Amino acid sequence: MRHFGIICVTMMKVFNSLTRRVEDLEPISDNEIRLYTCGPTVYNFAHIGNFRAYTFEDILRRVVQFNGMKIRQVMNLTDVDDKTIRGANAAGVKLTDYTKTYKDAFFADLKKLNIQPAEVYPAATDHIPEMISLVEKLVEKGVAYKSDDGSVYFNVRAFPGYGKLAHIDFDHQQTGARCAADEYDKENVGDFALWKAWEESDGPVGWDSPWGRGRPGWHIECSAMSMKYLGETFDLHTGGIDNLFPHHENEIAQAEAATGKPFVKTWMHCAHLRVNGEKMSKSLGNFFTLRDLLDKGWTGREIRYVLINAHYRQGLNFAFSALEDARKALARVDACVEHATDGTPPEWAEKCLADFTEAVNDDLNIPRAFAALFDLVRQTNANNGAPVLGVFKRMDEVLGVIFFGKAEKAEVPAEIQALLDKRAEARAAKNWAESDRLRDEIAAAGWQVKDSKAGQTCSKLA
Ligand code: AMP
Numbered sequence: 001m002r003h004f005g006i007i008c009v010t011m012m013k014v015f016n017s018l019t020r021r022v023e024d025l026e027p028i029s030d031n032e033i034r035l036y037t038c039g040p041t042v043y044n045f046a047h048i049g050n051f052r053a054y055t056f057e058d059i060l061r062r063v064v065q066f067n068g069m070k071i072r073q074v075m076n077l078t079d080v081d082d083k084t085i086r087g088a089n090a091a092g093v094k095l096t097d098y099t100k101t102y103k104d105a106f107f108a109d110l111k112k113l114n115i116q117p118a119e120v121y122p123a124a125t126d127h128i129p130e131m132i133s134l135v136e137k138l139v140e141k142g143v144a145y146k147s148d149d150g151s152v153y154f155n156v157r158a159f160p161g162y163g164k165l166a167h168i169d170f171d172h173q174q175t176g177a178r179c180a181a182d183e184y185d186k187e188n189v190g191d192f193a194l195w196k197a198w199e200e201s202d203g204p205v206g207w208d209s210p211w212g213r214g215r216p217g218w219h220i221e222c223s224a225m226s227m228k229y230l231g232e233t234f235d236l237h238t239g240g241i242d243n244l245f246p247h248h249e250n251e252i253a254q255a256e257a258a259t260g261k262p263f264v265k266t267w268m269h270c271a272h273l274r275v276n277g278e279k280m281s282k283s284l285g286n287f288f289t290l291r292d293l294l295d296k297g298w299t300g301r302e303i304r305y306v307l308i309n310a311h312y313r314q315g316l317n318f319a320f321s322a323l324e325d326a327r328k329a330l331a332r333v334d335a336c337v338e339h340a341t342d343g344t345p346p347e348w349a350e351k352c353l354a355d356f357t358e359a360v361n362d363d364l365n366i367p368r369a370f371a372a373l374f375d376l377v378r379q380t381n382a383n384n385g386a387p388v389l390g391v392f393k394r395m396d397e398v399l400g401v402i403f404f405g406k407a408e409k410a411e412v413p414a415e416i417q418a419l420l421d422k423r424a425e426a427r428a429a430k431n432w433a434e435s436d437r438l439r440d441e442i443a444a445a446g447w448q449v450k451d452s453k454a455g456q457t458c459s460k461l462a
């Protein structure tokens with residue numbers, strides 16, 4: 001890692017939805033943050049609202065690493081649930097063939113948005129035995145029961161902590177009702193399905209279990225897979241705010257009732273991407289997929305810029321004017337970075353980096369981090385050729401939007417370096433004629449030399 005003069009010792013802090021406080025993020029063990037992120041339901045192309053959640057999680061993992069901590073991220077792929085089954089059966093194809101198209105598309109989209117890959121992408125259909133054994137454990141512990149139709153339900157009254165994430169006291173609302181759907185709201189709180197008995201509409205989809213043929217509920221997928229790959233207690237769990245209830249509440253109930261241990265230390269949720277004030281969602285039909293925007297000529301990096309340039313806990317309204325602004329802003333950064341050079345950064349650049357670090361560590365304040373980046377751009381433009389390339393690169397470890405193609409200097413060959421050294425001597429002796437002659441000789445060899453206050457910079461001619 002590059003060494004900078006101004007040492008900034010801010011600690012990474014994040015807002016924990018469980019405690020509703022901003023807290024230090026410290027690894028439970030081994031200087032490694034274990035992170036579980038609820039991944040896509042692969043029944044359709046993900047829309048850019050979904051990608052707001054995934055870019056938020058990408059920023060989170062990048063800031064963890066920026067702070068010198070290791071990360072182990074698990075993102076599940078929900079490839080069996082109410083929606084995927086409905087989609088496959090309507091299309092008349094096997095569930096695995098149906099979901100494969102959208103899994104592949106999802107990974108291609110992540111690349112376009114420069115989202116770092118997670119360490120593990122477990123698919124629900126590859127973990128049915130783990131889910132069955134977790135359900136068995138819950139039945140043994142007396143917190144789950146089989147209903148007449150062969151489904152298994154979690155008894156929310158049997159888990160005293162139910163509601164602690166959503167901060168709702170369900171005691172007064174519990175009616176003993178059951179909810180078989182994967183998604184429901186607080187008004188429908190009740191016992192939720194861990195295992196769903198096979199029914200006609202499931203068609204060929206189903207697995208044998210101690211309770212007969214059926215399939216797992218959505219919530220049990222995440223408890224089983226997160227604990228398999230991250231342990232019974234781990235550091236961080238994230239998702240969009242719509243996941244908080246019932247999905248994450250149910251994950252806590254399932255895991256903690258089974259293990260008797262705390263499930264997750266810190267929960268983080270990002271606010272929604274909206275369109276005209278409404279959540280962007282497939283069901284409302286007000287969505288753009290990433291592909292829609294790429295087809296309109298926007299780049300992944302411009303879209304990423306828009307998605308990350310709002311605080312993750314604040315709603316973000318999608319507008320094409322924001323993409324236009326992103327294009328202009330990134331062009332400004334590119335033009336500046338092109339002329340930045342390597343070397344020990346000046347103090348004003350280190351100050352920008354310190355501001356940047358403070359911002360990202362303050363509950364991922366990316367808008368403030370961008371302000372520090374643009375401060376660096378402004379000051380670099382006033383100090384042509386300043387050795388600030390390393391600072392830009394360090395900032396981009398978090399942002400992932402800067403294009404370094406033009407700034408990357410090709411290795412200067414020894415004979416060119418010898419001419420550059422001679423030229424530096426000539427300039428020091430104010431021998432301008434010799435300096436110009438050497439510049440021409442260097443150009444004839446295919447290299448361009450530029451002068452600035454900071455000295456000579458050399459790049460290969462195109
Ligand atoms: P789904 O595929 O519906 O399970 O959603 C995948 C992820 O995207 C989850 O973390 C959701 O909370 C998140 N999500 C869905 N819609 C939006 C939205 N409009 N803005 C931000 N995140 C969203």
Ligand code: ZN
Pocket residue numbers: 037038039222247
């Ligand atoms: Zn989940």
